[in-house]
Each structure stands twice: as structure tokens, then as C-alpha cells.
Amino acid sequence: MKVYKLTETEEKFANIIWKNEPIASGDLVKLSEKEMNWKKSTTYTVLKKLCQKGIFKNEDAIVSSLITKNEYNAKQSVIFVEDTFGGSLPRFLTAFISGKKISKKQAEELKKLIDEYKEV
Numbered sequence: 562m563k564v565y566k567l568t569e570t571e572e573k574f575a576n577i578i579w580k581n582e583p584i585a586s587g588d589l590v591k592l593s594e595k596e597m598n599w600k601k602s603t604t605y606t607v608l609k610k611l612c613q614k615g616i617f618k619n620e621d622a623i624v625s626s627l628i629t630k631n632e633y634n635a636k637q638s639v640i641f642v643e644d645t646f647g648g649s650l651p652r653f654l655t656a657f658i659s660g661k662k663i664s665k666k667q668a669e670e671l672k673k674l675i676d677e678y679k680e681v
Contacts, residue, residue, distance in 0.1 A: 565636055574607050583625040
């Protein structure tokens with residue numbers, strides 16, 4: 562699995578792209594100036610970094626994603642569980658629930674997910 566490490570600023574910029582894609586690079590410059598107070602050069606520098614990381618592409622002055630925001634978030638969740646809980650999903654769930662009760666519906670959804678992804 563490819564690891565995508567983004568700084569807080571890169572992630573904020575990525576969210577602008579995901580929210581507005583596909584977006585003309587000139588329009589992205591304007592949005593970045595408005596939302597992040599960035600100059601044109603900063604926008605293109607950070608965009609180039611994110612393209613090199615394989616998250617976005619800038620073809621014919623149109624910026625679009627190579628991975629969706631949901632795919633990015635899923636990868637970050639896996640990394641978090643691996644780093645924090647040694648990759649143990651039961652340890653993660655125990656910490657996440659920690660004394661709370663889950664609804665019958667939530668329990669059924671978890672059971673369904675487990676059955677769906679269980680090794681045979």
C-alpha cells in the first residue's frame with residue numbers, strides 16, 4: 562500500500578481540490594489565494610508536490626485527483642491503526658468504544674462487515 566503523508570497545509574489544499582475537481586489550474590490559484598492567502602507560485606509549488614506524491618494530476622491545466630478523498634482517508638485510517646494499535650483491529654475497536662454502549666443496529670452492521678471480510 563502506498564503511503565501518503567500530507568502536512569496539515571497540504572491536506573487543507575487537497576481538500577480544496579477534492580471539493581472543486583476537476584478544476585482549471587487558474588481557478589485553483591484564485592481559490593487558494595482566497596481561502597489560504599497563497600500566491601500563485603505557492604499554489605503551483607504545493608500542487609507539484611501533491612502530483613509527485615501521486616494524489617493529483619495537472620493535465621492541460623486541469624487539476625483532478627488520482628485518489629479520492631475517501632481513498633485517502635481510508636489509507637490514513639489503516640496507517641493510524643497500524644501505528645497506534647500494532648495493526649490490531651480488535652484493540653482499535655476496544656479503545657474506540659471504551660465503555661460506551663453501541664446500538665443493536667451498530668452491532669449488526671459490525672457483524673455484517675466482519676462476515677463480509679472474514680478470511681475463509
